[in-house]
Each structure stands twice: as structure tokens, then as C-alpha cells.
Amino acid sequence: MLVIPAIDLKDGQCVRLKQGRMEDSTVFSDAPEExxxxxxxxxxxxxxxVDLNGAFVGEPVNGAIVEAIAKAHPDLPLQIGGGIRDLATIEAYLKAGVRYVIIGTQAVKNPAFVAEACKAFPGHVIVGLDAKDGWVATDGWAKVSTVNVVDLAEQFADDGVDSIIYTDIARDGxxxxxxxxxxxxxxxxxxxxxxxxxxxSRMEDIIQLCKVADTETGAGIMGAITGRAIYEGALDLGEAQAYCDKS
Incomplete structure (x- = not known):
């Protein structure tokens, strides 16, 4: 299982939000590339x-920073979400060196777009499903839909999606x-x-996820994204990844 650090971009800075609220952000760095x-x-x-500004306006805002990170670390797979609403944006990110694009809002509002994107860019599309009490949220989590997260996930089973990022908004940050x-x-x-x-947020979360991922039922959990915990020192990235490698 991969332990994946999150770099959330807002106004050119690396921040973390609480429950997706743009007004409740903590700045951890003025240099996301570092x-x-x-x-x-x-x-x-x-x-x-995550391009947080992009998620709200519906198009990339911090794309230059993403491109700079991709250029500086060509051997490090990047996945980017926030404001990806058309094929042109996907193509631009992939050409810049990003490995995966995350489709969130469009996956809810226009599920057919996911199939279209997977066909155009096979192996590079991740669907981001962000939910509150089991219901999918869109537009930078500003709106909660009437779509059930499990029902929506099932719609993408045959589209060729690489993976699904599932975020519980109530727990985030x-x-x-x-x-x-x-x-x-x-x-x-x-x-x-x-x-x-x-x-x-802690080693116990990693341990529990690894246990679940290894069960005979085969719950396909391939990774865990962590943000505030590694920035504040509550979780050690190296220790967590080493544990996953041995599990």
C-alpha cells in the first residue's frame, strides 16, 4: 500500500483545509516545490x-506550480485534481509530466466524461469521490449532491478508471x-x-488500512493520502511506508 503525501495548493501556497473550507486553512509552506x-x-x-482554487473556479489556477514540480521530479508519479473539467486540461497536465489526473466534480455531473477521458488517455484517469454522510460533494466540496458514493463508483466499473480516491469530508484535516x-x-x-x-492522521490508521487491504475478501485499498498529519509530525512518512512494505 502506498502512503501518499498531499500538497494542497491555494494562492500559490501549500496549505491544509479543515473539512474542505477555504476560509479555514493553515499555510505550511510558501514554496510547494520545496x-x-x-x-x-x-x-x-x-x-x-490539489489545485484548491481550481476546484472552485472550474479550471486550473495553480497549474504552473504543478508543472514545475513535475519538471523537477520526472521520476516521481504525480496525481493532480481540482478544476479538471475537459479533455484539453487533462492533455496539458499529462504533457507537463503529470502521471494521473483526478476527475471529481465532472464525474458526478457528467459521468460519461469519465469514460471519454479513459478512452482518450488510458491508464491516466483517477476518479475522486468526496462524500459527506455517504453523499457525494462537488465544486470544491461546496455542494452536496443526492448521489450515493457507492452507486456512483459502480457506474465507472467498465470505463478503465485506474483507481478511486475516496475522501470522507467530515474527517478531512x-x-x-x-x-x-x-x-x-x-x-x-x-x-x-x-x-x-x-x-x-496516525500510524494506527495505516496499520488498520493495511490489515483491511490484506483480508481474503480483497478490499482493494491500494493507498492512503495523508496531509496535516505528516506536516505536523503526528505521522512519520518513512515509518508508515516501511510498515506498508513489510505488511
Whole structure:
């Protein structure tokens, strides 16, 4: 299982939000490129980037920073989400050196776009499903839909999606632990590998996710995204990845 550091970009800075609220952000660095280098040095094998401004306006805003990180670390797989609403944006990111693009809002509003993107860029599309009480949220988590997260995930089973990032909004940035039950429920219901996100805040979360991923039922949990915990020192990235490698 991969432990994936998150670099959330807002106004050119590396920040963390609480429950997706733009007004409740903590700035951890004015130099996101340096943070990327730091996490790579500590053993990261993939980075999770989010253009928070882009998620709200519906198009990339911090794209230049993403491109700079990709250029500086061509051997480090990057996944980027936030403001990806058309094929042109996907193509631009992939040409810049990003490995995976994350489709979130468009996956809810226009599920057919996911199939279109997978056909155009096979092996490079991740679907981001962010949920509150089991219901999918869109537009930078500003709106909660009437779409059930498990039902939506099942729609993408035959599209060729690389993986699904499942984020429990209520846990995100709150250091309260990952929602194991909801993550397992989604992983068991879907044939697509799941990356857990939201509340991954301590070593116990990593241990529990590894245990679940190894069960005979085969809940396909392939990774866990963590942000505030590694920035504040509550979780050691190197230790967590080493544990996953041995499990």
C-alpha cells in the first residue's frame, strides 16, 4: 500500500483545509516545490496535488506550480485534481509530466466524461469521490449532491478508471482518524482499487488500512493520502511506508 503525501495548493501556497473550507486553512509552506522535494527525500513514491482554487473556479489556477514540480521530479508519479473539467486540461497536465489526473466534480455531473477521458488517455484517469454522510460533494466540496458514493463508483466499473480516491469530508484535516468502515464498504463494492483519504492522521490508521487491504475478501485499498498529519509530525512518512512494505 502506498502512503501518499498531499500538497494542497491555494494562492500559490501549500496549505491544509479543515473539512474542505477555504476560509479555514493553515499555510505550511510558501514554496510547494520545496515541499515536494522534501516528501520525495523522505520516501514518497507518489504525490497527491490539489489545485484548491481550481476546484472552485472550474479550471486550473495553480497549474504552473504543478508543472514545475513535475519538471523537477520526472521520476516521481504525480496525481493532480481540482478544476479538471475537459479533455484539453487533462492533455496539458499529462504533457507537463503529470502521471494521473483526478476527475471529481465532472464525474458526478457528467459521468460519461469519465469514460471519454479513459478512452482518450488510458491508464491516466483517477476518479475522486468526496462524500459527506455517504453523499457525494462537488465544486470544491461546496455542494452536496443526492448521489450515493457507492452507486456512483459502480457506474465507472467498465470505463478503465485506474483507481478511486475516496475522501470522507467530515474527517478531512480534522486529525480524527480515517473512516475505515466507509472506505472498506466502497472497496468491497467496487472492482476499482481505492485510495483512502480524509483523516489519515496516525500510524494506527495505516496499520488498520493495511490489515483491511490484506483480508481474503480483497478490499482493494491500494493507498492512503495523508496531509496535516505528516506536516505536523503526528505521522512519520518513512515509518508508515516501511510498515506498508513489510505488511
Amino acid at each position: 515541499m515536494a522535494a522534501q516528501w520525495k527525500e523522505k520516501g514518497a513514491r507518489r504525490l497527491h496535488l 480534522m486529525m480524527q482518524g480515517v473512516n475505515i468502515e466507509a472506505t472498506v464498504r466502497l472497496a468491497e463494492a467496487s472492482s476499482i482499487p481505492v485510495i483512502a483519504s480524509g483523516g489519515v
